[in-house]
Amino acid sequence: MTERRFQGPFGRLRSPERLARLEVGWVAERLAGDLTRPRVLDVGTGTGVFAEAFQPYGEVVGADVNAAMLEAARELLPEITFVQAEAERLPFPDHSFDLVFLGHVLHEATDPVQALRESRRVGRGRVGVLEWPFREEPQGPPLAHRLRPETVRTLAAEAGFSAVREEPLTSMVLYVLEG
Known part of the structure; x- marks a missing residue:
């Protein structure tokens, strides 16, 4: 990742962006690499690390509840659209995206099943x-505060993923959810 992304007290950050920084490209390729010019929704976009990683594959929209993070993302990545939204109520029509990526937000969702239902509703069957x-x-x-794998599977089944x-x-x- 570029230096501009991690200015400031990097050692004190406890975010998935910091911890998964070397795997960001792999995650994007794994989820979007077999799709032809996908439209991707990055929910919980933060400062846009994953939105930026998805950009070479297609069109990306980032969503987050934190206005300050969105402003930082807009400043770093003006070519990507960032909107304020929470995972349980995504302001997009049905089937707007080929892929929905929930970047470390499921465990924080007030209603994780609803967050997955919304992801499934606005997506076309693939959610990361x-x-x-x-x-x-x-x-x-x-x-x-961590989700057990069986909890993720149960939540996904309740949300309609196969x-x-x-x-x-x-x-x-x-976790790659489909269906």
Whole structure:
């Protein structure tokens, strides 16, 4: 990633952007690489690290609840559209996107099943979910704030997804939901 992305007290950040920074490109390629010019929605975009990674594959829209983060993302990536929205109420028509990416927001959602339903509604059947692995480690949230893989599978089934693949990364877990 470029230096402009990580200015400031980098060592104190505890974000998936920091922890998964070397895997960002792999995640984007894994989710979007087999799609032809996909339209991608990056929910929980933060400062736009994943939105930027998805950009070579197609059109990207970023969404986040944090206005300050969106402003930073807009400044860094003026060519990408960023909108303020929460995962449970996405302001887009049905089937607007080929891929929806939930970047470390599912565990924070007030209603995670509704967040997945919204992702499924605005997407066309493929949703990527990046979350912390369910293990104790020195960085990241405590174990009580992490989702077990079986919890992700249950939430996905309740939201109407027919398949969930778990792909462990170095510091995070990528869940690919389809159907």
